[in-house]
Amino acid sequence: MIKVVIVGAGQAGALCALNLRRHGFEGEIVLIGDEKHYPYERPPLSKAALLGAGVVPVYVGSKSKFESQTIQLKLNLCALSVSRNEKTIELSNGSQEHYDYLILATGSRPRPFSIQGGELPGIHTLRTLDDANELKRSLDGGGGVLIVGGGWIGLEVAASARSKGLQVTVVEAGSKLCSRALPSELSDYLCAVHQSKGVEIELDTTVSTIDGQDRVEVAALSSGRRIPVSTVVVGIGAIPNAEIALQSGLIVENGIVIDEYCRTSDASIFAVGDVACQFNAFARRPLRLESWENAQLQAMKVAKTILGMADTAANIPWFWSDQYDLSIQMLGLPGEFDSTVSRGSIQASEFSRIYLKDGKITYVCTVNRPKELAMIKKLMLKGITIEPDKLASVKSISELAA
Ligand SMILES: Cc1cc2nc3c(=O)[nH]c(=O)nc-3n(C[C@H](O)[C@H](O)[C@H](O)COP(=O)(O)OP(=O)(O)OC[C@H]3O[C@@H](n4cnc5c(N)ncnc54)[C@H](O)[C@@H]3O)c2cc1C
Known part of the structure; x- marks a missing residue:
């Protein structure tokens, strides 16, 4: 019986498993994730989740769904390394898992924030359900909010925090908000929207230090300004979790390099989602897309490839963001x-x-x-x-x- 092992039980990994079954795969499927939660979607974490009474996860599949599809879900378990010759992966509980096909769906993690005071309690990144719960608790405690990084996650949190009536400052090192995804004029539009809602936007500015006794109290900016803060949210980009791929000798260049079928440089190993870097026919260059749609599409593609039903349809990068009462959608690349x-x-x-x-x-x-x-x-x-x-x-x- 053919065995597919999937490392990373996030959106892309879980969908690989479900799509394999949906398209008739009858072999063994093992889905390994280092979080304790059933696979869930991340987009709500910076939006609705911060506003309601509590963070309610949007699951990719329920416990009963995985059970009924005979997908072995192994949570709280980290894949440490891949032995490509033996076709095995080593796990954090000391066990090994053999595979015929391996899918790496390990996602990405927040870029670390390395400044003086960067370890103080009250400083948050936002990637996981647990992060969202902690951030929500901190925001519910009131006080000033500093957002470090004027990208999508930072601005969505800014909108959520402002909607809760909190004083919010966004500090962005560049001269524009969301500069990779928005043309200059739209970036200016978004900046004006936030300012009209009462958010302070500091462009061309960085955070020099964060001070506080037991937790964050004051942030010192490169402009010389000092602002009182109770919560700091760092959203300065994400790094692909590609270490086990790199250590196993797979080609990694801004993520795990994959072909149009999501195959890595080893034909029995695939990569999908935030961790994968794929040539995009529309953009005419390799892209590592960190988007919900990309995770959906690549998960579908891998399942079909394994089942010999490969499709190589090119997709146009699509991304959305919800801020205040704005539903912003982008298609293509600026x-x-x-x-x-x-x-x-x-x-x-x-x-x-x-x-x-x-x-x-x-x-x-x-x-x-x-x-x-x-x-x-x-x-x-x-x-x-x-x-x-x-x-x-x-x-x-x-x-x-x-
Ligand atoms: C707060 C937030 C808001 C977002 N909003 C939007 C949005 O509005 N629109 C949009 O298009 N996209 C949005 N995204 C992006 C989208 O959620 C991601 O692109 C998508 O989750 C990628 O799925 P993935 O499966 O590749 O990675 P993930 O969902 O991150 O899953 C990867 C999983 O693998 C686990 N893992 C990593 N290494 C190992 C290992 N060695 N062993 C076992 N498990 C491992 C990780 O812990 C994680 O659980 C948002 C992301 C975040 C964080």
């Missing part, structure tokens, strides 16, 4: 463009901003316009060439997608 089109109203926070190069849409950001984003996706997938004026003037994008 980069070169020669024309832009606006639809809707920025003032009313209900708009699409579309970027084109040689008549083809390369990137779109919608705010509170989910249906339009879906229609624009169709245009992008078809690679249709469009007159910007027409794109701006049609009543519905569906007229162009037909």
Whole structure:
């Protein structure tokens, strides 16, 4: 009987297991995770979870689901190393697990924050359910909140904390918020939204030290400003958990390098999700995507590959973020463009901003316009060439997608 071992019981790992069964895999499946929780989704952790009465996990699958699918879920267990010659992995309880196929779905972890005072209680990162519970407790205690890093997680926490009535300051080392994912003008829009809600945004600024007796009390900024804080949230990026892949000799370059079938440099080992770096046909370069959709799609792809039903359909990177009453969605990647089109109203926070190069849409950001984003996706997938004026003037994008 063929045995698939999956390391990492997060979104991608759990979905690999469930998709294998869904598509008819009859062999043995072992899913190993170092957290104590059943596999859950992370996006709510920086959004709704911080606002309600308690953090309610959104599970990828229930206990009974894994049992009924005869997926052996081994939690609280860490995979320490891979022996590729023997096709075994060594586990933290001293045991070994043999595999025919191994899937590495180990995700990523928050980039460490190394400054004086960076270890004080009251300083949080946000990756896991336990992190969210701790952060929520800290926010519920009141006091000033400092967000280090003006990326998505930081801004979502800023919005949640502000919605709880807390005083919030965001410190960003660069000159723009979310600069990797947003063109400059949209970054400015988002900055203005937060400022209008009462969040203080300090750009081109870093945190020099954090001081306090038993926990955080004051943060000193590179501008010389000192702000009283009760909670510090560090969101300065994530590092792929690729160590066991690297130690086993797999190719690792900004994550575990995989081909279009999610195969690593060893044909019996796959990698998926945040830890994997894959050539993206739309972007025409290797990308390590840290997104919910990427975890979904790659998990599906691996299951199909193992079952000999491989599909190599290229996807257009898609990401969403919820902040205040804004549902922000981005499709494609910001980069070169020669024309832009606006639809809707920025003032009313209900708009699409579309970027084109040689008549083809390369990137779109919608705010509170989910249906339009879906229609624009169709245009992008078809690679249709469009007159910007027409794109701006049609009543519905569906007229162009037909
Ligand atoms: C707070 C937060 C908010 C987010 N919001 C959004 C959003 O709005 N939109 C969006 O598109 N994406 C969002 N994301 C990103 C999305 O959640 C991730 O891209 C997705 O979770 C990746 O899934 P994964 O399975 O690759 O990694 P993970 O879900 O991180 O799972 C990896 C698992 O492997 C475990 N593991 C690691 N090493 C080992 C080992 N050696 N042995 C055993 N287990 C191991 C880890 O502990 C973890 O449980 C968010 C992420 C976070 C943290």
